[in-house]
Amino acid sequence: MNPGAGALAGVRVLDISSFLAAPQVATFLGDFGADVIKVEPPSGEALRRIGAARNGESLVWAMVSRNKRVITCDLNRSEGRDILRQLVAEVDVLVHNYSPTVLQRWDCTWDRFHAINPGLIMVSVSPYGHTGPLADRPGAGTMAEAFAGLTHMTGEAGGPPMLTSIPLGDTLTGVYGMIGALVACYGRDVNGLGGQHVDVSMYEPILTLMGSTLAAWDPDGDDPPPARFGSRLATGVPRNIYRTADNRYLCLSGTTDRQVERILALAGRDGPGDRAKFARMADRLAHNDELDTLVGDWVAQHSLDEAIAILVEARIPVAPVNDLSGLLVDAQVRARNSITLVAHNVLGTVPMATPAPVLSETPGAIRHPGPPVGAHNAEVYAALLGWDTHRLAQAQAEGII
Structure with missing residues (x-):
């Protein structure tokens, strides 16, 4: 085994998602060696322009798009969606966060992609899942925390419910999306199950966090549902x-x-x-x-x-x-290299959590931060679709990429 290759070397991931939750599915796969190709609009993804920034560059983009090769393609144009369908034929995993209605309008549904690539694992990330009455409702991890009861359980006893001070719902969704992708890949590659659609809602991972609270409540009894209790537990003290x-x-x-x-x-x-x-x-x-x-x-x-x-x-x-x-200087954190200080030519030093868990032979690694817009257009389009320099220049001139 080649320790430098990563445990997921040979797995190719196409990431057409945006913002924070869904892209982290691909980020975590890339941390362990998957070849992640990030697709963004020709003008760059919106995440480049929101959130914390330094010297005009997005710190969140640098983190979320680490270890990815970046290409551009305008999926709002039919020509761009034609390119997408060609790319889908060349990958193992597709990650997206478009609604069922948008996918239907674009002719980019699971059935369409599955016909193109029967071994495809399509990871769909959405606030409420791709089925049910809220399937098309927009939202984010923040809504998921509230909807699934975590916000109700957070705050001082007798006080108002509180959101966490970090995007917990978004990142937890990324973890569950990665788990779903890996489970589906194992089913395909080891058990011969073929491709699968992995439907990841943002609220159901939060429900998993609430598991012990759910199990401890008797919905058929007379006691009211559990309520927030500050930093304490009603079932354990101190x-x-x-x-x-x-x-x-x-x-x-x-x-x-x-x-x-x-x-x-x-x-x-x-x-x-x-x-x-x-x-x-x-x-x-x-x-x-x-x-x-x-x-x-x-x-x-x-x-x-x-x-x-x-x-x-x-x-x-x-x-x-x-x-x-305090974390940066903690002896335990430093001994395990739990935080990686990533160099960026514009941002300077960017602290990022080192990929976890730690694998003894092929540990995850942060190889580079999020690249500039279209940094890998030439190499990806040439390698996957066979484009020459003329075809690449034509697509750029037409504004498709």
Whole structure:
């Protein structure tokens, strides 16, 4: 095996999607060696012009389009869609985020593509999936978080629901799209199942995050559905974010009987009365607020480093609440190279999460950031469609690419 080739070397992916969720399906495949060809309009994808930027260049584009070869093609023109159908015949996986209605209008449906390439894996990303009454409704990962109940479960008890401060829904969709593509490829290549349509909604991966909450609720019972509880859990205590003496924060979750026993000893609260209230799960859930306050008071007497050292020694799960600068210098992060500092000729240094998980023989890698518009037109169109320089120049002159 060639460690430099990547585990997915030989898999060719055509990415005609836009914005954040769907393109990350192709990004993650490219991280592990797939040849990803990104198609964008001749004027460049909208993502190049939105979000965080530096020196006039999009930082998000640099991240999401890493490891991809970039070509241009105007899919709003029939000539561009003809080219798309030719490209589909040459790839293993197609990633898109167009609605069923648009695909039908373009004659670019799954049935059409499957007829062209019976082994094609088509990954369709949409807010609500390609079936059901909301199949054509636009949206993004933010809507998915709200729709699937995560926003309802986020925020302080009694306070308003809150969105996360990161595009969680979009990136989680990318992960699930990658899983779907790989599962379908295995079914095709190992079990002879042929091509498949992988229908990835943005809200169903969020439902997976909600799995334990769903399973713990009895829809036929009298109890209301679970509600947000700040950083705490109604079913486990102590679990919270606590402020330290040096005005920093740690995250602690020690909810088993033995963990609580050790926490009580650290706090000097392991007498018979405290053990009666807190030692067993059922008892401490009835005194949730009191135990949480007890832990918070103990943490507040120690600096972050001191509290973590004591808790680690006592085998209590604990971690600092890092900001990004803290992550960059953390010894564990640096030892595992969990963040890659990617060089860009305009943006300078761009920190990106190193592809995960870590494969022992063919680890994922960030080979280059998102390229300029049309950077790989000549090589891709020549290699896949046999275009010569005259045909390429003609298509460019006609504004098709």
